[in-house]
Amino acid sequence: MTTPSADRTTRPPVATPGGTPVSQPDEAGDRLTADERARILAKSALFNPPDAALPDGRRDLVGLSREELAAELAAIGEAPFRTKQLWHWIYHQGVTDFARMSSIARPLQAKLAERFVVGRPETVVAQTSDDDTRKFLFRFRDRQEAETVYIPDPEEDRGAVCLSSQVGCTLSCRFCHTGTQTLVRNLGAAEIVGQFMGVRDAYGEWPSPKGETPRLLSTIVLMGMGEPLYNYANVAKAMTIVMDNEGIALSRRRITLSTSGVVPMMDRAGAELGVNLAVSLHAVRDELRDELVPLNRKYPIAELMAACRRYPGASNARRITFEYVMLRGVNDSEADARELVRLIAGMPAKVNLIPFNPWPGSAYQTSTRAAIERFARIVNDAGFAAPVRAPRGRDILAACGL
Ligand code: SAH
Numbered sequence: 001m002t003t004p005s006a007d008r009t010t011r012p013p014v015a016t017p018g019g020t021p022v023s024q025p026d027e028a029g030d031r032l033t034a035d036e037r038a039r040i041l042a043k044s045a046l047f048n049p050p051d052a053a054l055p056d057g058r059r060d061l062v063g064l065s066r067e068e069l070a071a072e073l074a075a076i077g078e079a080p081f082r083t084k085q086l087w088h089w090i091y092h093q094g095v096t097d098f099a100r101m102s103s104i105a106r107p108l109q110a111k112l113a114e115r116f117v118v119g120r121p122e123t124v125v126a127q128t129s130d131d132d133t134r135k136f137l138f139r140f141r142d143r144q145e146a147e148t149v150y151i152p153d154p155e156e157d158r159g160a161v162c163l164s165s166q167v168g169c170t171l172s173c174r175f176c177h178t179g180t181q182t183l184v185r186n187l188g189a190a191e192i193v194g195q196f197m198g199v200r201d202a203y204g205e206w207p208s209p210k211g212e213t214p215r216l217l218s219t220i221v222l223m224g225m226g227e228p229l230y231n232y233a234n235v236a237k238a239m240t241i242v243m244d245n246e247g248i249a250l251s252r253r254r255i256t257l258s259t260s261g262v263v264p265m266m267d268r269a270g271a272e273l274g275v276n277l278a279v280s281l282h283a284v285r286d287e288l289r290d291e292l293v294p295l296n297r298k299y300p301i302a303e304l305m306a307a308c309r310r311y312p313g314a315s316n317a318r319r320i321t322f323e324y325v326m327l328r329g330v331n332d333s334e335a336d337a338r339e340l341v342r343l344i345a346g347m348p349a350k351v352n353l354i355p356f357n358p359w360p361g362s363a364y365q366t367s368t369r370a371a372i373e374r375f376a377r378i379v380n381d382a383g384f385a386a387p388v389r390a391p392r393g394r395d396i397l398a399a400c401g402l
């Protein structure tokens with residue numbers, strides 16, 4: 001698949017790749033009012049991270065938008081062209097030491113170092129699994145921690161970085177270990193981008209590969225701890241930084257945001273970010289989904305499906321992924337598979353079947369191999385890809401939901 005450079009702009013997409021205009025979020029159904037989005041955003045702001053300044057007053061430049069970076073530089077009397085220069089050193093070259101920014105004269109390097117840092121989260125643990133999956137535990141300035149997992153492709157030099165968006169989660173999905181924890185706080189844009197950059201450091205993949213040059217960190221999945229759409233402002237800012245063509249330059253087609261179904265924010269994410277969407281469905285009837293994914297009581301399956309159908313850019317090349325955790329005797333019957341097919345009929349979609357990863361105290365068991373295969377066959381026969389996700393990094397507790 002080629003990625004035209006137009007895909008890598010920092011501008012919010014106004015049209016789908018096919019040229020169809022993106023639907024305006026506010027036209028998108030009665031309940032999806034601007035008020036509700038405003039309420040979600042306001043609540044989310046209460047959990048924002050502490051200010052990105054060090055105790056000595058120096059400010060972290062990572063995580064600032066280009067406009068914010070320009071404002072910081074203007075405040076110390078520096079010209080606007082410095083923004084582009086610094087952006088290049090921070091996000092393209094991956095340099096954290098101002099003294100190594102060779103296109104910047106010594107006196108300015110010193111001036112910048114007095115006022116700013118180019119930060120990274122502290123790596124507390126980096127563990128490698130037998131299958132080469134690598135789990136990182138990153139610690140932030142207030143000592144809160146989040147996990148990031150790198151999942152290399154077994155055959156090619158590429159792989160996915162699974163980023164966390166929150167410390168804990170407000171939602172309490174019954175099968176998810178994170179769901180047993182309360183929300184501590186949102187991760188800031190610097191901390192979300194910082195996870196990616198921290199993993200990049202570990203693999204030494206700087207400067208950022210350009211264009212279609214193969215890269216080890218080739219995709220981002222927002223599937224770690226937390227609900228990204230309950231931390232939309234920081235996630236959107238972080239992804240805008242990552243997509244910027246003069247820095248990390250990862251195309252929006254290489255980013256997948258996974259949500260448990262925060263319907264009003266799905267419209268927003270589609271219109272503004274246009275990244276790939278993964279929806280944690282896990283049940284095809286409201287009664288069961290209410291129990292497994294309690295957010296369903298607020299945004300039931302019919303509304304969720306309607307939001308998926310509205311999601312921009314859905315085409316065969318850009319399918320929505322439905323994640324479906326396979327729970328023995330709970331959601332893995334043939335009737336469930338047939339209802340799933342009915343729900344997604346006509347949608348460009350694929351279904352990721354995730355064998356449940358048990359954790360101590362969890363109430364469920366993994367579906368049998370036979371049940372998973374039977375389920376996959378029904379979905380497949382209806383014309384949808386239904387790969388069974390091989391658990392990766394189980395030995396280091398890096399697999400989904402652990
Ligand atoms: N909050 C977001 C993203 C993080 S969870 C969401 O729910 O989509 C990422 C994926 O891992 C989700 O599909 C989630 O349902 C799945 N998951 C959580 N716990 C799991 C477990 N114990 N076994 C398998 N998958 C799990």
Ligand code: SF4
Binds near residue numbers: 169171172179225
């Ligand atoms: Fe939160 Fe996602 Fe876990 Fe649900 S599955 S508790 S939304 S992290």
